[in-house]
Amino acid sequence: MDTTATTGTEENVWGGGNKPLGASYGKLMMWFFIVSDALTFSGFLVAYGFSRFKFIETWPIADEVFTHVPFFHGNYPMIYVAFMTFILIMSSVTMVLAVDAGHHMKQKKVIIYMFLTIIGGAIFVGSQAWEWATFIKGDYGALETKGGRVLQFVKADTGDRAAIADFATVLNEDRIANTRDKGVWFNADANTLTSLSLNEVITGFKANPNILIRTEKINEEGEKTLLNREQSLLKLNDAVRVVEGANLVRNEYGSRLFADFFFFITGFHGFHVFSGVVINIIIFFNVILGTYERRGHYEMVEKVGLYWHFVDLVWVFVFTFFYLV
């Protein structure tokens, strides 16, 4: 190793230079980092499990939330996330191929495979950004009750979800956003004005007998409980505000913690992918410049490879616990 000083006593067992784990210093340190980072992610995912078990009867159902595919309209639960998973696994494969080419000292091949890996990572980060944007924007809208529970709407005849814009009556009333100077500093928020007011949704609901309310509660069939028309009208009295899309305080999908964990876990993972892409780009240029050709080995590629596979490994777990289970 070029980075290690030789002392001339390596031949003795206790003289140093032994490699009991058969791995170089750099690789071992990368493994240390990966193990500790794995524990961080485990902490997040187990915290998610904690909150979910705590609210097991009311937790949002993931395939009702993530149903969009870019450039396509309609309901395609899971398809896009499955595509993202495949992209990440694929970029993991090109990374191993780069490492393998590095072992054979084939600079050209390493360049090509590193490039493909970077492209894969970029597609993944872009997809995640799109997924976030869709999640934040929301699609149906909902009402929130005094207790912070979310009421969603369903068309009685088809059983499909109804967007609040579909049935709300536009009243053209004067609406004032809460601001600090109105004395409501505790909920001062530029977003307090939703596209429809609570009054408009309630009026529209009363005028449209085809709309029913769906509560957060999961019934024995594993579906959200649908109220009948009388129960729905009664439940409507509890509503205090309109919720559209998601932020860190409330979201139209259900439990508030759901959106918080979504932002936190996929955000932290997305940040890892982003930094992975940056590190890959740095190594990519080093490969082009011939740094590792001169050094005589491509161990740096192997080390960033380890990190890149780790990011893929974490996604496999995020995919399961956020989207499947």
Added chain:
Amino acid sequence: MAHEHKLEIFRGLWKFKSNTQKIWGVLAFLTLVTTVEVILGIIKPEFLTKTYFLEMKLLNWIFIILTLVKAYYIAWDFMHLRDEKSSLRRAIVWTPIFLVVYLITILLFEATYIYDVFKNGFMAWDF
């Protein structure tokens, strides 16, 4: 540095001629597992969602087991743990497994307890 690769997966059932071929083989397997997961997630067969094992739906057990299978092949073949010394491999694998299993056990029991408190200790919290 020597770079010997163990070129068989599934305990020798599937042998490869070169490391590159093994990588593509593992990719095929991982894609297959992901496809199965997604298909199961979309259709949700009733006998899997209605059957419970250790208080969890059979379907969720399948998802978790398939995830661990995928994790195994990513770590063993992509991260080359298969080719490392067993001492390094064990240090890397068992340390997190021990800690995470401990954390899962503690927190999920605690969460179930809090769920019971919410359910039985209040007149209503879901209003």
